[in-house]
Amino acid sequence: MIATRRSVLMSSIAFCAAPFAARAQTQAAASPVPAATAKAGSPDVVAGIPVNYDESQVGSYVLPDPLTAADGSRITTARAWMSKRRPEIVKMFEEQQYGKAPGKPADLAFDIQDKGTPAFDGRVIRKQVRITFTKNKSGTRDKSGPSIQLLIYTPAVAKKPAPLLLVMGWGANGAAVNDPGVISNPVWNAKEKKRNPYVPGVGRTFGHVDVLPLIEAGLGVATFNYGDVDPDDLDAIQGGIRQLYLKPGAVLPASDEWGSIAAWGWGISRVIDYFETDKAVDSRRIAIHGVSRLGKTVMWAGAHDTRVAATIASCSGEGGAAISRRNYGETIAHLTAPTRYPYQFAANYAKWAGFPDKAPMDGNLLVALHAPRPLLLQTGTTDNWSDPKGEFVAAVDAGRVYKLLGKQDLGTDIWPGANQPILHDLGYVMHEGGHGTLPSDWPVYIDFLKMHLKPEA
Numbered sequence: 001m002i003a004t005r006r007s008v009l010m011s012s013i014a015f016c017a018a019p020f021a022a023r024a025q026t027q028a029a030a031s032p033v034p035a036a037t038a039k040a041g042s043p044d045v046v047a048g049i050p051v052n053y054d055e056s057q058v059g060s061y062v063l064p065d066p067l068t069a070a071d072g073s074r075i076t077t078a079r080a081w082m083s084k085r086r087p088e089i090v091k092m093f094e095e096q097q098y099g100k101a102p103g104k105p106a107d108l109a110f111d112i113q114d115k116g117t118p119a120f121d122g123r124v125i126r127k128q129v130r131i132t133f134t135k136n137k138s139g140t141r142d143k144s145g146p147s148i149q150l151l152i153y154t155p156a157v158a159k160k161p162a163p164l165l166l167v168m169g170w171g172a173n174g175a176a177v178n179d180p181g182v183i184s185n186p187v188w189n190a191k192e193k194k195r196n197p198y199v200p201g202v203g204r205t206f207g208h209v210d211v212l213p214l215i216e217a218g219l220g221v222a223t224f225n226y227g228d229v230d231p232d233d234l235d236a237i238q239g240g241i242r243q244l245y246l247k248p249g250a251v252l253p254a255s256d257e258w259g260s261i262a263a264w265g266w267g268i269s270r271v272i273d274y275f276e277t278d279k280a281v282d283s284r285r286i287a288i289h290g291v292s293r294l295g296k297t298v299m300w301a302g303a304h305d306t307r308v309a310a311t312i313a314s315c316s317g318e319g320g321a322a323i324s325r326r327n328y329g330e331t332i333a334h335l336t337a338p339t340r341y342p343y344q345f346a347a348n349y350a351k352w353a354g355f356p357d358k359a360p361m362d363g364n365l366l367v368a369l370h371a372p373r374p375l376l377l378q379t380g381t382t383d384n385w386s387d388p389k390g391e392f393v394a395a396v397d398a399g400r401v402y403k404l405l406g407k408q409d410l411g412t413d414i415w416p417g418a419n420q421p422i423l424h425d426l427g428y429v430m431h432e433g434g435h436g437t438l439p440s441d442w443p444v445y446i447d448f449l450k451m452h453l454k455p456e457a
Contacts, residue, residue: 218455317386
């Protein structure tokens with residue numbers, strides 16, 4: 001049972017789908033699945049740290065309350081949430097988890113390389129933009145430093161600025177879309193610790209973006225390689241944007257300064273800066289999507305930058321929407337182990353490894369920061385590592401903030417089974433399967449975006 005002083009509903013969350021624990025458990029609303037099936041593909045030990053998949057071992061915990069301010073006062077109005085509690089929570093995540101990031105750079109520049117070319121048999125207009133952040137000593141754009149290669153598609157028939165889904169790409173743009181006209185930035189090579197020219201078929205080839213279904217729904221779609229901003233690699237700060245902001249003499253950011261996830265989210269904000277200048281895109285209707293560590297990224301980017309109109313976070317798990325206090329699947333200790341992903345977070349985050357119940361923040365607060373804007377959490381029935389139930393628990397609790405702001409929460413505290421999407425202002429969907437986004441998830445995403453971004457028919 002989960003103990004919280006606010007919400008008996010947390011202890012009543014039921015399994016309507018198959019259980020996810022390592023050992024089969026008796027549940028009232030579902031036939032049990034054999035333990036070997038429930039645990040398939042889930043590691044027992046990671047970085048020398050045991051992993052728990054047994055719900056009976058989760059224990060009791062108390063969630064931090066999104067509607068109680070730091071001074072103990074209750075938040076009972078939308079105004080108090082926006083002016084008092086929300087800024088407190090943002091600061092908490094900045095200082096203790098993701099790290100503080102700089103604002104919009106003074107030398108931000110947009111180089112339009114492809115002003116608008118028909119693609120996909122004329123059904124789409126393709127645009128390509130290089131976003132640079134600094135100037136060199138001569139005062140001209142610094143094209144040798146980190147830059148974002150942004151690929152944009154909008155409906156050819158659009159007569160008004162189109163709402164758009166920005167998809168965080170796992171690799172070069174040329175690997176994301178089947179379009180021979182795509183320009184790709186050099187790609188970071190972890191072994192050589194440098195960027196090499198993109199070679200088709202070499203490196204990451206997953207993360208394909210299917211452009212036409214989004215276009216047919218009246219939506220634009222854009223993508224860029226998250227590695228353009230900061231390498232996804234240990235001891236590689238010299239290859240990304242963070243090294244440009246180091247204090248004199250420092251070789252790493254301070255303990256409360258940005259890790260790579262905050263840097264990738266910073267890149268999303270710079271892309272939105274560009275969209276505010278593009279007449280083909282409605283910058284007030286920009287949604288963002290990312291998977292796994294990029295699910296964590298869009299969770300933070302959407303929470304931090306309120307220009308994001310909607311967020312779809314796939315399998316964001318620990319360090320994202322899941323509840324750290326649950327001790328299920330990946331934990332803060334696993335994330336911040338020296339051989340794994342400490343560079344993705346502020347150094348302060350590691351001090352909560354082993355003590356998540358002492359941390360001032362948790363996934364429910366991160367979900368709440370998206371209110372009143374639409375947020376869809378997507379996960380998978382066998383993604384034990386990312387704790388699908390933990391994401392649902394977070395959304396149920398954060399729903400109180402959505403309701404306070406006049407929006408629709410999940411509307412249930414019963415954990416839905418596979419393929420039973422909840423597409424309210426706060427949404428949740430779980431496919432049958434494991435970690436990541438499946439082709440069957442995209443129609444759900446499109447339905448969610450059509451409901452909330454309201455593209456032209």
